[in-house]
Amino acid sequence: MTDTHTTPLHAPVKLDDTDRHILNRLQEGFPICSRPFARLAPDLSLSESDLIARVQYLRQSGVLTRFGPLFQIEALGGAYCLVAMSVPEKRWDSVVKTVNRHPEVAHNYRRAHALNMWFVLATASAQDLEACLTTIETETGLPVFAFPKEQEYALSLKLEL
Amino acid sequence: MEHLNPAYTALIHASQQGLAIEPQPYLRLAQALGVSEAYVIKQFQTMLDQGLIRRIAAIPNHYALGYVANGMCVWNIADERLDTVGTWLGSQAGVSHCYRRPRRLPAWPYNLFAMLHGKDHDTVRAQAKNISMHITQHFPGVLHDHDILFSTAILKKTGLRLRRP
Numbered sequence: 170m171t172d173t174h175t176t177p178l179h180a181p182v183k184l185d186d187t188d189r190h191i192l193n194r195l196q197e198g199f200p201i202c203s204r205p206f207a208r209l210a211p212d213l214s215l216s217e218s219d220l221i222a223r224v225q226y227l228r229q230s231g232v233l234t235r236f237g238p239l240f241q242i243e244a245l246g247g248a249y250c251l252v253a254m255s256v257p258e259k260r261w262d263s264v265v266k267t268v269n270r271h272p273e274v275a276h277n278y279r280r281a282h283a284l285n286m287w288f289v290l291a292t293a294s295a296q297d298l299e300a301c302l303t304t305i306e307t308e309t310g311l312p313v314f315a316f317p318k319e320q321e322y323a324l325s326l327k328l329e330l
Numbered sequence: 331m332e333h334l335n336p337a338y339t340a341l342i343h344a345s346q347q348g349l350a351i352e353p354q355p356y357l358r359l360a361q362a363l364g365v366s367e368a369y370v371i372k373q374f375q376t377m378l379d380q381g382l383i384r385r386i387a388a389i390p391n392h393y394a395l396g397y398v399a400n401g402m403c404v405w406n407i408a409d410e411r412l413d414t415v416g417t418w419l420g421s422q423a424g425v426s427h428c429y430r431r432p433r434r435l436p437a438w439p440y441n442l443f444a445m446l447h448g449k450d451h452d453t454v455r456a457q458a459k460n461i462s463m464h465i466t467q468h469f470p471g472v473l474h475d476h477d478i479l480f481s482t483a484i485l486k487k488t489g490l491r492l493r494r495p
Contacts, residue, residue: 182394192395195388201374203367204353217353225351227388235389235489237348238374244382245338251431251443269486277485280402284438287402287479288486314438320413320430322420323444324384 182232191223242291248298249291251316253284267308273301341373346491397447399480401454404440406475415469416442424457439475451480
């Protein structure tokens with residue numbers, strides 16, 4: 170379940186206009202009803218089965234990283250935190266493995282900076298977040314910089330395709 | 331609230347990896363949970379109405395769509411004007427995940443974070459430069475420093491995976 174390897178940046182995937190319409194529509198929100206694809210399909214001039222096949226392809230080819238409910242984890246009592254570390258090059262692979270092994274690490278990026286590893290922790294409670302930060306610090310022996318969100322000015326980006 | 335509401339945890343665990351892409355995805359979820367489809371639909375609608383789910387939607391992979399320049403742009407803004415600048419920045423096109431976060435001195439002087447996405451690094455740099463120029467013009471004296479941290483590898487991208495209690 171947990172990625173422990175370093176994935177290269179994804180190569181662009183060819184999309185046609187129908188795929189773009191589907192992606193634009195699906196970023197806005199998916200109906201909550203018994204046959205949601207059947208409800209959406211006419212707007213996209215597709216049959217229910219064609220729409221499902223297209224969305225399956227978009228998911229399998231990696232164009233969609235996720236398709237489902239986006240939980241507002243803080244409103245549910247959980248916690249999110251952006252975290253940065255400065256990882257020495259010669260220890261890079263082992264620290265990536267150590268950090269990514271934690272299911273709380275939702276995503277992790279290498280960035281061009283002295284603080285070269287940036288990841289997001291998602292936990293069921295604030296206490297779990299503190300515990301996870303301490304564990305990562307202990308396991309790696311490296312300082313961990315936590316950047317909790319203090320104020321949100323924007324959240325979602327809708328890519329126009 | 332200190333912990334996840336237990337009424338929602340089963341539903342979250344069953345759906346955090348995504349919905350089945352088939353004619354009745356909520357029925358599939360209901361079967362996994364041993365409840366009715368109508369119950370799952372009602373529960374999701376309630377969570378959406380209460381803001382516990384932001385939305386049910388597809389998240390595209392920026393990289394697969396050619397948005398390969400993923401820049402975390404950061405500014406050091408005078409504290410007393412940060413909310414004004416942040417509110418303005420958060421409303422700009424192409425800006426996502428715009429947040430106030432703490433400085434970590436001396437290593438990290440920045441307190442305003444925003445993600446900018448473009449098809450190449452120069453586009454993102456130009457966009458960040460325009461933002462900085464605008465801040466300098468419209469909020470004189472508040473901008474102290476700025477940087478862009480481009481991603482060079484995705485090390486993990488699974489999204490939310492809460493441990494079972």
